[in-house]
Amino acid sequence: MTHGTESREAAVRRLGRGLPLHRVLDVTRPKAWADLDEDVRQAVRHGALAPSHGWLTGVHGPGWRGLRERAAGLVRESPTEARLALALCDPDGRIRGAALSYTAGRPALLPLVAVRTADWAAPVRARALHLLREALPGASAGTLAVTAPVILRLARRLRGGAAAELLDGLLREGDPARVNGLLFGCRDGLTRRAALSVVLDRGLFDGLGLALVAAGDHDPLVQERAASAAVAADEPDATVPVLLGARSGRVRAAGVTALRGAGRYAEAEPYLYDRSGRTRACARWVLRQGGGDPVAAYRTACAGRDVPDRAPLGLGECGSRSVDAPLLRELTGHRNGRVRASAVAGLRLLDAVEPRRMKALLDDPEPAVVREARRALRA
Template identity: 40%
Template sequence: MGVETRRQTEEGRAAAEGLLRGERLGIGGVHRPDQPVSWIAFDAEIRRGHFRWDVAPRAADRIEVRLCHPDGRIREAALLAPKPPLPLVAIRCTDWAPAVRERARQVLAGALAADPARTLIHLTPLVLGLARREQGRWARDLFEKVLGAEDPVLSPWWRPARDARWWRPGRDARTMTGEQPDTVLGWLRRSGDLPTRRFATRITLDAGLFGVRELARRAGEERDPATARLWADAALAALAGDGPDDEAIDALLRGHIPMVRAGGVTALRRAGRHAEAVGHLADRSGLVRACARWLVKQGGGDPYAHCRALVEDPARVSGYAVTGFAECARRADAPLLRGLLDHPTGAVRAAAVAGLRALEATDVDLLRPLLDDPSAAVAREASVSLAEVAARLPAEWLLERIAPDRPAHTRRAAYRVLHARGGVIGLRASVELLTDADPALRRIAAQRVQSLWSPYRPPALPLRDPEVAALLDRCTGLFSEYVMGRMRSQLGIPRTASGPTG
């Protein structure tokens, strides 16, 4: 459960608990649920409250309580009330009782016919969330049918954000365009709720409302990968059917999502713009770089030569350029990458370390000093490479680098190598960090100590070793008494602790 989902769930439960205690729902009382997940949690909490028999007398007659009552006859009767809360009506459309379900569907269909714009905008996220239930497809199909047949127009004086606090478009959607949407689909496409945005996008594409340039523009500006893919696939299909369009291709090439930019790079071929592929060889995405190398080949060029030229040019070299070069480099290119380990830019140094690792050209003497590099990215990449040859590094030298006076990224990098080294040295480092001031290091160390235990094999530690026994005494708080006893037995250590527990 994500943080936002957990927050919405707690909001719904709090509203239900307050109502069951007899507090008013609305202004001056408990907050009315205003998120899709909140309404679902509200419904479940009201029902649990009834089973606990702790419903306040003045709350029992509330329409919200009756719509969530465990007794199906009470829920069905509550649906006859004037203007029942539509979110709860939508939930009742998935009710297990056929009579309740049919009555709720009549009410929802009536609300949709009377005010389609407001109903669609307020309930679409909830309806999509309920569609996963056994009886949840009905409302989703109804909403899709209405939107597919005719996109309701919004009244100029009404804006959903005023009526529903949760419906303000997300930051990404707001920055997509300065236009003010005037239809329901326009609002749904800008929703901060991602399933809703994708739902509206699919309906829009099925209706064929936009041309290739608008499809490409929306693909380029979209930040949700799934939605961007819908727009991009439609734009590429239109380009394939109608022929190249430079403006549409340029919009794809400016996309936020790698898949969109990759589509733009491949579209350059049919447009006869092979030469532009070189400009994408240092893209931040590996997918885009691979497409650019493919296009360079299609145009008769040599992607390796172009990538090498980027790396050798001080004015154009970058971390992504080095990464792109490493993706097509050969073992003979290792000296060029080693020469970049002293580059003033941390991203270039880090990419050079990763590139040498990909070429299986790790040089321990060159990489050891990089554990102390001021760049966290460089120290991290160096530790990943050195972890493969951890046994060749002096243990005391590594242990010095997890001391509290070292930079945090240096300590994490050195600890990664120490853990890869394993044995007593790795355990000693982990135990030392169990009480460290850095919470991240404490958590990682605890997890790595706990990973020693397996019921099927003994820990990779020497048998009957006094130091191992002393180290285990310092981390007994991480294991149950039974597990610690089993580990000691596996290692030939007496079960009685010889030192303090912690």
């Protein structure tokens, strides 16, 4: 049994003991809701869990006829969140359908209501979709941020498209604040991508807003699309500083590319030494577009007193083995360990590695130098 399986079974047991959902599973992880649905069903079928639905039916167990029709009149108590969650995941479709009637005003259970919109039983599916249609417009930003990722995953299922269409309509026709809430407040990358698509289609953000999205998000696709849209907005004075200051190399690369459109070619030179290879390549391209010579800039930097950390690497990316290898070999003895590592990487790119020198560098006190020397020897 894997650790993941044990964790899922433990979650079902905790739910059976009455713990609330936020203490049973990571509610921000959409797969956790589908796993819970499956795990509860399997636990009941195999006898590992025997939930009592007396609060729902007036008797224990699912084998009572007319359950759904008579359930409302036989409620003995207000169900706890845990009991209602177990009922919503029960193997018996009549129990699942009857339990849906008690989810109104229980936002913590809305993701499970969403799961039921893809239920194999048509009556359960229809009831869940009706409840979701009523609940989504008034859901808080936090509830929507937890429920929307579940809905988007349901779109991959055979019967899950209706809920996804409902969410898409809400985002495309409703309050823009809903879209902003998902784009900036949801942990799920797929949901933020969907929200960004709506932002772009509705034209909700200007160039600066899109640049801030690109610089602040950690999902590669969100970064890529938002940065490209920010550059296309042609507002370089507002967008370029934000893009160039981003942590992501692909976003900084977009900012460097935007310098070309603004005719500010010389400002790309500092990014010849960026830690991102993509950004360095864009900087070289922009300099060439403005008539500059990035190879000459690298050679000057490498021959100077204060060598930028990645100048030797950049020279290896675009220089000449016959001309530049001697300078890079000299830099493998530089006092700065990062420069030494960069020089070794540059020699590897120029196919100018001397095995004897690389073996000597395996004893270098800088770990990065040792790593690059090993890579060079393997090559």
